[in-house]
Amino acid sequence: GAGVSQSPSNKVTEKGKDVELRCDPISGHTALYWYRQSLGQGLEFLIYFQGNSAPDKSGLPSDRFSAERTGGSVSTLTIQRTQQEDSAVYLCASSLDRDYEQYFGPGTRLTVT
Amino acid sequence: GDSVTQMEGPVTLSEEAFLTINCTYTATGYPSLFWYVQYPGEGLQLLLKATKADDKGSNKGFEATYRKETTSFHLEKGSVQVSDSAVYFCALYNTNAGKSTFGDGTTLTVKP
Numbered sequence: 124g125a126g127v128s129q130s131p132s133n134k135v136t137e138k139g140k141d142v143e144l145r146c147d148p149i150s151g152h153t154a155l156y157w158y159r160q161s162l163g164q165g166l167e168f169l170i171y172f173q174g175n176s177a178p179d180k181s182g183l184p185s186d187r188f189s190a191e192r193t194g195g196s197v198s199t200l201t202i203q204r205t206q207q208e209d210s211a212v213y214l215c216a217s218s219l220d221r222d223y224e225q226y227f228g229p230g231t232r233l234t235v236t
Numbered sequence: 237g238d239s240v241t242q243m244e245g246p247v248t249l250s251e252e253a254f255l256t257i258n259c260t261y262t263a264t265g266y267p268s269l270f271w272y273v274q275y276p277g278e279g280l281q282l283l284l285k286a287t288k289a290d291d292k293g294s295n296k297g298f299e300a301t302y303r304k305e306t307t308s309f310h311l312e313k314g315s316v317q318v319s320d321s322a323v324y325f326c327a328l329y330n331t332n333a334g335k336s337t338f339g340d341g342t343t344l345t346v347k348p
Contacts, residue, residue: 156336165240165325165340166280179334214280224270225336227280 125149127228129215135234136205144200144231148217155198156218156225157190161211169213172198173220205235238263242326242339249316249346257311257342259300259326267328269293269302269309274323274341283311283324316346 128147136142148155157169168182172192183189187205192198202209212232216225243258261267271283271293284293289304298313309326326339 158338166327166338168335168337171335173334182335216280224282224285226282227272229279 127215127217127226129213129228129231131231132229133232133234135236138207138235139204141201141203142205142233144202144213144215144233146198146200146215146217146228148196148198148215149226150196152217152219152226153195154218154220154223154225155192156216157198157200158214158216159184159211160214160230166214169200202233205233207235209233210235238267238328238330238333238335238337240326240328240337240339242324242342244340244342246343246345249344251318251346251348252315253346255311255313255316255320255344257324257326257344259309259311259339261307261309261326261328261337263328263330263337265330265332266304267330269300270327270329270336271298271300271309271311272325272327272338274325276322280325316344318346318348320344321346 130145153174155172158166170190171179187203190200212230214230215228218225268287270285272280273283274280284295286293286302292301300311323341325341
């Protein structure tokens with residue numbers, strides 16, 4: 124079956140511009156996660172959605188970052204006024220429920236020039 | 237908060253060598269533990285998991301045992317292959333917090 128998909132796969136943007144990254148989770152998965160992977164670093168948790176509950180935004184690094192999940196399915200991560208330090212691979216993952224293993228998408232490589 | 241500490245890489249081994257990648261954790265409660273693998277040019281995928289103390293996860297010849305007394309989940313394989321070259325991430329899932337914490341990853345290169 125279809126896995127987690129993300130778009131775009133690569134995004135180059137100028138400093139100060141806004142970007143939107145999209146994640147399509149596996150159908151039926153109620154939990155959705157966003158992570159950031161900087162070069163040579165581990166995964167940094169950003170935000171977590173579970174069903175209709177309020178999202179856990181505790182990992183968002185600043186108020187320039189926001190995310191939403193429409194209809195309990197597709198999610199969009201928005202970064203406003205991008206900075207060079209935002210350059211990283213942004214990974215989305217979904218799972219059947221909060222306690223289950225996570226399935227990762229291929230990521231979006233964001234480069235801020 | 238929760239944390240995961242992995243053995244620093246990179247690790248370079250010859251084919252058929254024995255592999256150990258150390259992983260220790262700190263967490264409240266009783267987390268589930270995972271190893272994920274990221275092959276070159278691919279996304280992360282689950283390699284194995286263990287959900288309670290003394291459980292052993294295994295897959296593709298890799299094994300890891302959930303050791304509560306030493307808060308460890310070391311990854312082992314008896315005979316590595318070139319195709320095992322990848323980045324390996326240790327992770328925990330804290331049910332109470334509802335979130336995962338990942339280690340920094342260990343890059344393994346296996347030479348023929």
